[in-house]
Every structure is written in C-alpha cells, then in structure tokens.
Amino acid sequence: GAGVSQSPSNKVTEKGKDVELRCDPISGHTALYWYRQSLGQGLEFLIYFQGNSAPDKSGLPSDRFSAERTGGSVSTLTIQRTQQEDSAVYLCASSLALDSVYNSPLHFGNGTRLTVT
Amino acid sequence: QKEVEQNSGPLSVPEGAIASLNCTYSDRGSQSFFWYRQYSGKSPELIMSIYSNGDKEDGRFTAQLNKASQYVSLLIRDSQPSDSATYLCAVNLYSGSTLGRLYFGRGTQLTVWP
Numbered sequence: 021g022a023g024v025s026q027s028p029s030n031k032v033t034e035k036g037k038d039v040e041l042r043c044d045p046i047s048g049h050t051a052l053y054w055y056r057q058s059l060g061q062g063l064e065f066l067i068y069f070q071g072n073s074a075p076d077k078s079g080l081p082s083d084r085f086s087a088e089r090t091g092g093s094v095s096t097l098t099i100q101r102t103q104q105e106d107s108a109v110y111l112c113a114s115s116l117a118l119d120s121v122y123n124s125p126l127h128f129g130n131g132t133r134l135t136v137t
Numbered sequence: 138q139k140e141v142e143q144n145s146g147p148l149s150v151p152e153g154a155i156a157s158l159n160c161t162y163s164d165r166g167s168q169s170f171f172w173y174r175q176y177s178g179k180s181p182e183l184i185m186s187i188y189s190n191g192d193k194e195d196g197r198f199t200a201q202l203n204k205a206s207q208y209v210s211l212l213i214r215d216s217q218p219s220d221s222a223t224y225l226c227a228v229n230l231y232s233g234s235t236l237g238r239l240y241f242g243r244g245t246q247l248t249v250w251p
Contacts (some may be wrong), residue, residue: 053239061243062225062241062242062243062244063181063241065239065241068238076238079238090138092237111180111181118172124169124229124239125169125171125183126171126181128181128182129180130179130180131180
C-alpha cells in the first residue's frame with residue numbers, strides 16, 4: 021500500500037489479557053517507530069527500529085510491553101496483562117532511513133485505538 | 138533532557154489572518170525540525186520540515202528556524218477554517234543513542250473562525 025497500515029483499527033480487551041498490534045510500514049522505509057497518544061495528550065515515544073534491530077527501547081513503559089520486527093518490514097507491539105492505563109491510541113510511523121537527517125520525517129499510520137475495560 | 142515546548146493554546150484567529158505558532162527546544166544539538174498537523178481523531182501528518190536557519194516557505198505555510206535562540210515557528214498566512222487542528226512541533230537530535238527518536242511537543246490547538 022501507499023501508506024503505513026495498522027491493524028486492528030480498534031481493539032477492546034479485558035484487563036489482564038494480552039494484545040498484539042500490527043504495523044506495516046511504507047515499502048522501502050527501513051526505520052519504524054511506535055508512539056502512543058492518550059486522550060488530549062502529546063505523543064509518547066515507545067520504541068523505534070532500524071531494520072530489524074531496536075537500538076532504543078527506553079521508551080517502553082514497562083516490561084509488559086515488547087515489540088519485534090522481522091524481515092525489516094512488519095512490526096508487532098505486544099502488551100501483556102493489559103491494564104486500564106494502557107488505553108490509548110497506538111501510532112506506528114515509518115521513515116526512509118536514518119543515514120541522513122533529511123530522511124527522518126515520519127509518516128504515520130491511522131493508529132490502533134486500544135480500550136482496556 | 139530532550140524537551141520541546143509549545144503553548145497549548147487554544148489559539149484563535151479569524152479567517153484570512155496570520156496564525157503564528159511557536160516552539161522552543163532544549164537541546165542545542167538538534168538538527169532537524171518538523172511541524173505536524175493533527176485533526177481531531179486523526180493521525181499526525183507532516184506539513185513542514187526545516188533543517189537550516191532561516192525561513193522556508195511552502196504555499197501558505199512558512200517555517201522559521203533560529204538555532205541560536207533554539208526556537209522554530211510556523212506561520213500560516215490567509216488562515217482558513219480547514220486549518221483548525223492541533224499543530225505539533227517535533228525535533229530530531231540525530232545523534233548517539235537517540236538517533237531515531239523524534240521528540241514531540243504537546244501541540245498547539247488552532248481554531249480559525251469564519
């Protein structure tokens with residue numbers, strides 16, 4: 021597709037359940053990012069990938085959160101034992117590469133709205 | 138600490154006026170600067186990028202960067218009601234362990250009234 025694709029668009033889950041969020045970046049974009057945005061709040065950085073490796077995991081809020089990327093393309097963000105405070109919109113973005121500062125603009129997907137009941 | 142500060146607003150301007158949005162950042166090493174627009178319930182979309190001091194114009198939008206003073210601004214000329222959105226300032230340090238991290242401000246809400 022032409023843009024960043026995220027699925028599902030909406031997810032309602034019960035507290036304590038695990039969820040998986042998927043992101044398919046723009047073709048050719050080697051850098052992939054996860055952010056989350058709570059209602060009325062700014063964008064909170066979670067993690068980014070350069071290829072399949074994640075040099076910066078410091079944004080993950082707890083060890084219940086993990087992410088992986090295989091084949092340099094699709095990424096999944098997994099939240100284990102979900103809590104109500106995990107409710108937010110999870111945004112994925114990709115950029116061309118990190119070999120030049122000019123390649124760094126992010127292109128966002130439409131997000132996954134996660135609601136933990 | 139990498140901070141990006143914006144006035145949360147709301148900023149309200151009449152149609153046809155110039156809207157001025159400001160952003161300051163704390164890290165002098167920052168190298169790339171962006172303005173994103175986010176409509177309510179939608180994802181951010183890139184509207185401007187700027188990398189060197191001075192002005193960059195694109196249609197009704199002008200981004201201004203002053204690295205010495207550590208601020209970046211966005212001017213919207215001939216504002217339209219369709220410009221009503223939250224505008225996010227973002228900064229990339231582009232070095233070391235934070236190479237890929239884009240730091241966002243909390244955004245300024247703009248309302249353009251007819």
